[in-house]
Amino acid sequence: MRRLANLVLLLVAVALCYGLQMSKPHYADLIGPIPVRGKVGDVVVGRSFEVRVEKVQFARKLRADRYGETKVLTTGGVWALVTVEFAARDASTVVSTASWRGPTRLTYDHTERLSFINNGFLPVTVDPGLQKKARLVFEVRPEEVGNATVLISSKLLAALDSQAEISIGPVAASSDGMPAGTVDTLDLTQPVDGLPK
Amino acid sequence: MTAQDLAQDNRLGEKKWRRRSLWALLVLIPLTLAVEAYDSVKALLVDNDLFERRVAWGESAHFGGSDWKLTDLRGAFGMKNLPPGTVPVLADFAVTVGNPDLQNLWLGCKVMLIDAEGRRWLPTSAVRLNAPDNVQTCISAIFSGAKTGDVLNLRETFLVPKDVTNTIRPAVGVGSERPYFLLFQMEKD
Amino acid sequence: MLADFTKPLGLTFRLWWRFWPQLVAMVLLGIVGGDLFMQIAARTAFVNHMAGLALLTLVALTQLIVTVAMFQMLLPALPAIRAAQEAARGQTSGETGAETSSGASRLARMVSVALLPFFAYYAAWGFLGDTVRQYSRVTLDMAPFGEGAGNVLDVLDSRWLIFSVVISWLVRRLAQAMQKRGGAKSFWQIVVVICETNWIFVGLYVISRWKDDIVGWIMSRNIFPTLQAAAHGVANPVSTAFADPMVPVEVTSIDTSTKLIALFFFMLLPVIWLVMTALIYGYDVRDDKGLLRVHERVERLGARYRTIPKFMRDFVEHFISGYRSRYLPIANGVRITLSSGVVLMLTLIVGYRLIDWLAAWAWLGMTRIIGPHDLDTWQVLSEGVSLLFGSAFQDSSTGILVEPLRICFLAAILETAFALPKRRAVEIAQPAGPAGAAQDA
Structure with a gap:
């Protein structure tokens, strides 16, 4: 009887220790970014910049200008296009990283396939008191679209700096598995802020 | 015991x-x-540029081995193709080079505009204005090979909201002088 | 049964309340001293990598002295442990009877008796790796692009190492001779300790590195690819268990056996620390007859090598005794475990890990309270947070709110174990005490 009680206690202790081991924050967590949460339409105020997500669109293809010639970018998943408005707070700064965290915590970095466009995409220079629009573009799997979170920070490894975490909310799926409202082609040739280049 | x-x-x-x-x-x-x-x-x-050293209008200050003087600060109103409510601002400096080792003394040179609330603007690349050939930026001046006694004309271009144009003051920070930076006062101060 | 659980917890807080100013002051002294020696070692490393490494010994030594001193401070409030010490002293009165508890002699005894086995432990369980990592961090900070210093740890792979060990050995011989001649005895004693520490420090660290290399070489032959993962776990269990701060995505699906090994060592560390505590309080592990028999067999094997030069023998014996003091106390820890009750041991394991866990969460909580700042500012603020809760690297650097509590908790567990009725009976029958360990110093 006593032996059984001890065994039960041992198992409880092992379970407790496993819990402690798993839930103990490690170095990367301690010096990781500090989240500032919000949802689409909110002004999310971080330390160095504030950001508001205007809209989220999905597309099978993107059309972009590359040195005067039109280029169409396809994808095996789906393009998620997030239109945002930035402003710096105390000083001019650069917002340079964004990622898309799906419901299963799979995280997709901002695409690098559009790095030939240097205006309206990351990295974005923002100044105090001046709103600036930009597009964040992610290439994700269709099932990672609903209830996703867009993470935006001023730089990669923003140790103990704020990171905007904007939840996208549920996205209905259409019959072919793509998110509802997915368009065939999104045109990126028009500047995001409506101003001619 | x-x-x-x-x-x-x-x-x-x-x-x-x-x-x-x-x-x-x-x-x-x-x-x-x-x-x-x-x-x-x-x-x-x-x-970091933490503590300001004020420089009165029209005077020059010894900073990073050279003498800095603010010669002009003006807005370029009436430009097209800019976001509404914004105005480009030009800050001009005349710098008399003392110690010519600019690559060390001016390392991390930063020119900024600071408004009454302490907000800071850095030079913009969104606006390009034509300038005379002898005008340089702070960074390009570092590699200009200037000698002692040369006078460098520096110009930086900023984009700021219209409502702060009255309170902004130009400031300069260089690596060899941090945490101190120069804050230039205007004529009306 | 419930008392086993509540008694140490109550005692922990009583000890902490009674001694916190002394304990905190001690931790602070340790931090300042360790930092000072670390800076000296790193600066010396720019001149000579070998000398830097030798001075690094002092960093580890400072940490150990502080830990030992903290445990010694609690002694007046631990009647059961003191009773056991008295009993042991009574039996070996011939050697230690003259001892009075004056400050200087107590420190000398502490250094000569408790430190060496404790240090061998420290080395064998990979805490030295933490110190070496801190060291290379500091030198990297001083020369961010490796200019001038290069890799300061390159000496660990060079044959100059032997040179350093030879110097230590010669100095040690000299100190021993001086000690015999009399005069400034405790000074020479400390010199001996430092020299030996240097051996163990350099030697054990290098052996652990070479071992990795050898295992790596065998693995690269692809002989038993399927055994690879398991063998790595067996060959390297401690470092695998400790060196996991960065968890990349692939590791989230690591196999169960790796997880179990990690969990085992996660739970074993508190027991190791309890044994260290017992060691410091002079409860000598080498007096265990059953365990000694195994050891004697090993020594008889060693007797055949008596013909080899004394220098080599000294060197080899050192590592044998290093491993002896690593494994004997573990076995002994198991014995203490069995005799002091499952509840108490589980209280120890969970409680120790809980302190650890709370410290990590307190760190995280502080970052949320302080909020985001730019990196330069946070660099300064983090020094303050680290002072309270220990370094964010979660190595062996300690915080003033965590370390005293940990020491009090360990002492309280041991006190409870000694106060158990059945333990008492065993204790009186068993010769123990610092005298037994003295022969090793």
């Missing part, structure tokens, strides 16, 4: 040490913090 006396003695000794330790903490805690944070505080000071 009986065991009881000994115990009492120990107890008194312990009390004494407890009191001493409490006093020691008053010294040890600041000391430890100072020792541990020394390098970080040093890095904080040499990397």
